[in-house]
Amino acid sequence: MTKQFPRSSIIDKLVLNKGQAARPPLFLVLMGAIAAIGIALPLVYLIIRTMGISGEQLWEFVRRRQTLEIIFNSIVMAIVVTLLSALIALPLAFLTVRTDLPWRRFWAIVTTLPLAIPTYVGSFALIATFGPRGSLLQSWLAPLGVERLPSIYGWPGVVAAIALFSYPYLLLSVRTGLQGIDPAMEESARSLGHNSWSVFFRVTLPQLQPSIVAGALLVILYALRDFGTPSLMRFNSFTRAIFTQYRASFNLNFAAALSLMLVVLVSIILWLEYQARTQAKYYSRGSALGRKRQLIRLGPWKWPALAFCSLVTLLCLVLPIGVILYWLLRATAPLAVLRSILSIALNSAWAAGLAALFSTLFALPVAILGVRFPGRLTTLIERASYIGFGLPGVVVALSLVFFGANYAPWLYQTMPMLIFAYLVMFLPQSVGTIRGSLLQVNPRLEESARCLGQTPWQTLRKVTIPLVRPGIISGVALIFLTAIKELPATLLLSPIGFRTLASQIWVATNNAAFIDAAAASLGLLLVCTILTLVLLSQEQYST
Amino acid sequence: MKRRKFFFLVGLAAISGSLAIACNNGPTATDPAAESPATLVATGGELNIYSGRNEQLIGPLLERYEAETGTKINVRYGDTAELAAAILEEGQNSPADVFFGQDAGALGALQRANRTKSIPEEILNKVDSRFRSPEGQWIGISGRARVIDYNTELVNENELPNSIWELTEEKWRGRVGWAPTNGSFQAFVTALRLVEGDDRALEWLEAMRDNDAQVYSNNTTIVEALGRGEIALGLVNNYYLPRFQEEDPNFPVAHHYTQNDPGSMINVAGVAIIDTTEHEEQAISLIEYLLTPESQQYFAQETNEYPLATGVPGPDEQVPLEQINAPDIDLSNLDDLEGTLNLLQQAGVL
Numbered sequence: 001m002t003k004q005f006p007r008s009s010i011i012d013k014l015v016l017n018k019g020q021a022a023r024p025p026l027f028l029v030l031m032g033a034i035a036a037i038g039i040a041l042p043l044v045y046l047i048i049r050t051m052g053i054s055g056e057q058l059w060e061f062v063r064r065r066q067t068l069e070i071i072f073n074s075i076v077m078a079i080v081v082t083l084l085s086a087l088i089a090l091p092l093a094f095l096t097v098r099t100d101l102p103w104r105r106f107w108a109i110v111t112t113l114p115l116a117i118p119t120y121v122g123s124f125a126l127i128a129t130f131g132p133r134g135s136l137l138q139s140w141l142a143p144l145g146v147e148r149l150p151s152i153y154g155w156p157g158v159v160a161a162i163a164l165f166s167y168p169y170l171l172l173s174v175r176t177g178l179q180g181i182d183p184a185m186e187e188s189a190r191s192l193g194h195n196s197w198s199v200f201f202r203v204t205l206p207q208l209q210p211s212i213v214a215g216a217l218l219v220i221l222y223a224l225r226d227f228g229t230p231s232l233m234r235f236n237s238f239t240r241a242i243f244t245q246y247r248a249s250f251n252l253n254f255a256a257a258l259s260l261m262l263v264v265l266v267s268i269i270l271w272l273e274y275q276a277r278t279q280a281k282y283y284s285r286g287s288a289l290g291r292k293r294q295l296i297r298l299g300p301w302k303w304p305a306l307a308f309c310s311l312v313t314l315l316c317l318v319l320p321i322g323v324i325l326y327w328l329l330r331a332t333a334p335l336a337v338l339r340s341i342l343s344i345a346l347n348s349a350w351a352a353g354l355a356a357l358f359s360t361l362f363a364l365p366v367a368i369l370g371v372r373f374p375g376r377l378t379t380l381i382e383r384a385s386y387i388g389f390g391l392p393g394v395v396v397a398l399s400l401v402f403f404g405a406n407y408a409p410w411l412y413q414t415m416p417m418l419i420f421a422y423l424v425m426f427l428p429q430s431v432g433t434i435r436g437s438l439l440q441v442n443p444r445l446e447e448s449a450r451c452l453g454q455t456p457w458q459t460l461r462k463v464t465i466p467l468v469r470p471g472i473i474s475g476v477a478l479i480f481l482t483a484i485k486e487l488p489a490t491l492l493l494s495p496i497g498f499r500t501l502a503s504q505i506w507v508a509t510n511n512a513a514f515i516d517a518a519a520a521s522l523g524l525l526l527v528c529t530i531l532t533l534v535l536l537s538q539e540q541y542s543t
Numbered sequence: 544m545k546r547r548k549f550f551f552l553v554g555l556a557a558i559s560g561s562l563a564i565a566c567n568n569g570p571t572a573t574d575p576a577a578e579s580p581a582t583l584v585a586t587g588g589e590l591n592i593y594s595g596r597n598e599q600l601i602g603p604l605l606e607r608y609e610a611e612t613g614t615k616i617n618v619r620y621g622d623t624a625e626l627a628a629a630i631l632e633e634g635q636n637s638p639a640d641v642f643f644g645q646d647a648g649a650l651g652a653l654q655r656a657n658r659t660k661s662i663p664e665e666i667l668n669k670v671d672s673r674f675r676s677p678e679g680q681w682i683g684i685s686g687r688a689r690v691i692d693y694n695t696e697l698v699n700e701n702e703l704p705n706s707i708w709e710l711t712e713e714k715w716r717g718r719v720g721w722a723p724t725n726g727s728f729q730a731f732v733t734a735l736r737l738v739e740g741d742d743r744a745l746e747w748l749e750a751m752r753d754n755d756a757q758v759y760s761n762n763t764t765i766v767e768a769l770g771r772g773e774i775a776l777g778l779v780n781n782y783y784l785p786r787f788q789e790e791d792p793n794f795p796v797a798h799h800y801t802q803n804d805p806g807s808m809i810n811v812a813g814v815a816i817i818d819t820t821e822h823e824e825q826a827i828s829l830i831e832y833l834l835t836p837e838s839q840q841y842f843a844q845e846t847n848e849y850p851l852a853t854g855v856p857g858p859d860e861q862v863p864l865e866q867i868n869a870p871d872i873d874l875s876n877l878d879d880l881e882g883t884l885n886l887l888q889q890a891g892v893l
Contacts, residue, residue, distance in 0.1 A: 133772045134772045231760040234757075234760065240724070244724050246624050246625065247624040247625075247724065250649065330791075398625075398629065401632045402632040405633035405638075406633070413619075413638065488622075491620070492625065496638075497618065508599075509763070510597060510761075513786070515790070
């Protein structure tokens with residue numbers, strides 16, 4: 001076995017030819033390659049299908065007024081949603097990590113949970129509360145002569161609903177970033193005469209940039225891929241157009257062409273994000289772990305801070321839970337309904353748990369390759385991993401149906417296949433968080449381990465993984481919470497007869513069986529709450 | 544030490560993964576009858592169904608079939624269109640033996656792609672020729688009528704429209720809900736084109752759009768919005784309202800059938816046998832079972848749909864099929880969805 005030396009300026013100069021980058025360890029490359037193949041499958045499928053359309057037809061299709069309109073709608077919607085969720089997530093992250101906000105851990109948990117609420121339940125709750133007529137708000141205002149509220153449908157509804165239920169992506173990412181910043185940097189800045197604001201804007205915020213960008217990227221892609229909200233809010237977005245092609249015309253080729261256009265849009269976003277990356281170093285000389293941090297005292301500011309947390313919780317959690325409980329209490333035997341979904345809840349937790357485990361396992365090499373061994377190929381793999389997440393679930397699911405049934409029938413519609421589908425769709429969620437954490441780890445630490453005779457494998461296990469723990473934990477949480485809600489791939493690729501809470505909710509809402517929908521939603525929320533509690537207890541809290 | 548622990552975890556993950564595969568091959572917990580020897584009209588064997596109809600509706604019926612015949616039934620429930628798309632993508636390796644679709648459009652799409660097998664003549668004859676494929680490639684199992692649902696607090700019975708054309712009048716401005724992306728709605732538009740021609744259909748769509756018809760994602764959301772009084776009228780299928788009324792007897796919405804226009808057309812949910820099946824015998828036996836008077840009664844009572852096998856009475860509280868003035872349309876002509884979509888897009892509602 002030849003010994004590879006890690007990248008280090010000194011060792012580079014002494015041992016290797018100048019300019020020759022160190023080769024990444026083989027096991028990382030192999031795992032990265034598996035992930036890359038998974039990521040490439042949907043793309044290959046879309047290209048094969050789009051080739052079924054003649055060039056002339058395709059051009060005609062692309063330049064239709066409707067197509068241009070959905071492109072415009074999708075782009076503007078994604079941007080507004082991202083800005084709005086930043087306005088919610090950044091203050092929340094800061095308050096729950098850095099300040100002496102009362103019941104900090106409680107807020108940390110409840111503000112993460114909206115991720116566990118399926119968009120159709122969340123959007124439905126918003127409509128039931130703020131809908132133009134017959135909604136909760138209108139019935140309160142009716143005595144004042146308000147017959148009809150301004151419509152929530154279209155732009156306001158879609159932007160509010162997606163931002164309210166996707167901001168936790170940004171929140172989790174930024175929380176991880178905040179926890180990874182070495183307190184010594186801010187202390188130095190302060191000792192050099194900067195006040196709190198100046199420290200925040202000149203030290204903290206720039207340090208957070210990778211986390212913010214990673215989180216924002218997930219929010220943008222989520223906004224582009226989500227189907228439930230645009231359809232309930234009656235908004236014409238890319239996903240709705242793609243679904244129309246599948247549902248109404250059974251035209252797989254045009255659906256693929258639209259999806260491919262979405263891929264182009266996603267690629268542009270990924271390229272822009274790549275351009276926004278700097279070569280700056282986000283780590284300090286020492287290790288940030290184990291240092292106590294001074295919490296910021298809020299003083300009288302704690303009241304507006306509490307009001308803000310309460311408002312967000314009210315809209316994103318209390319309202320949907322209220323709707324769920326309202327449905328459930330109409331049941332004659334709510335406990336029996338709840339008991340009936342226990343085995344299904346276990347199915348959900350099992351599938352989402354495996355998805356979280358394996359996706360994180362593969363996200364780790366992708367993130368490490370991208371950060372520690374930057375090259376054209378590793379960057380491409382890291383970037384491309386986001387494409388699966390930017391596509392509507394049904395597109396990814398059908399691409400795996402195509403490859404699975406035709407080229408791997410022994411694997412088709414088995415549990416490993418389903419987990420693989422989750423991996424293709426949700427990998428970037430943990431690539432992003434692990435990448436954010438890894439940027440904050442000084443590579444010298446890993447190099448020292450190598451110099452002291454540890455193998456790459458030992459270095460990874462003993463140095464890198466413990467140091468990127470916050471990123472891994474956030475990644476696991478994100479994948480679990482999104483995989484448990486996933487629908488199209490679960491319906492098409494799971495072992496036959498395998499039922500999950502998400503499929504239960506979907507069936508029940510389609511059937512107007514709101515009691516069953518409520519029971520399953522509550523089950524989903526409980527499973528997710530337990531998981532979030534466990535994960536947050538792993539975070540390192542300074543007291 | 545730590546290394547061992549890691550490998551233990553990886554091992555555990557690998558084992559649990561293969562366990563999942565093993566479980567998948569074994570019988571699932573929900574079919575106790577699977578192992579018992581065949582009893583009645585035993586056909587035995589296995590049958591994979593892709594069902595766009597959901598489990599709450601047809602699950603009990605399929606369980607009964609399983610118990611009676613000893614045929615092990617595996618069902619993949621999902622969205623009608625997505626399952627049809629999956630069968631198209633699966634090609635020759637499709638595990639599906641039977642497709643149970645919510646609307647004639649999906650069944651027609653499978654037929655056009657040559658993914659269906661002919662159904663024997665004697666079975667086809669059990670159903671009125673209006674409700675099956677003329678080439679015998681799929682057959683209707685239950686019928687659903689298009690209907691105008693209205694909020695009884697907002698609309699008096701005497702002001703109800705007698706035809707869909709009245710919906711374009713000023714007094715309904717912004718008060719009518721429709722779902723242009725919904726399959727049943729599109730089937731209705733196709734019927735409108737057949738009856739009145741493309742130009743008139745386009746005229747109606749544009750007039751509706753200009754009259755500020757409210758767009759919803761599907762029938763359920765329309766009925767839900769009707770209940771809240773967000774809209775006064777909604778173009779939906781007949782079987783959604785009873786579900787709401789079951790949960791809330793005071794739900795303020797009622798049915799209204801228009802006279803002699805596609806506003807009250809009948810569409811079907813039906814089945815097709817997939818061309819790659821190795822269980823044709825069982826598939827045929829299942830279709831026969833679905834068309835027995837008992838099964839047909841089940842659709843009438845449990846799902847408020849219309850039985851299609853000749854001689855079985857319809858649902859209790861709904862207008863009998865014969866009394867609805869549905870226009871006389873050959874459902875097999877409803878498969879020009881492409882044309883309908885073009886029209887909907889031309890009218891700017893899709």
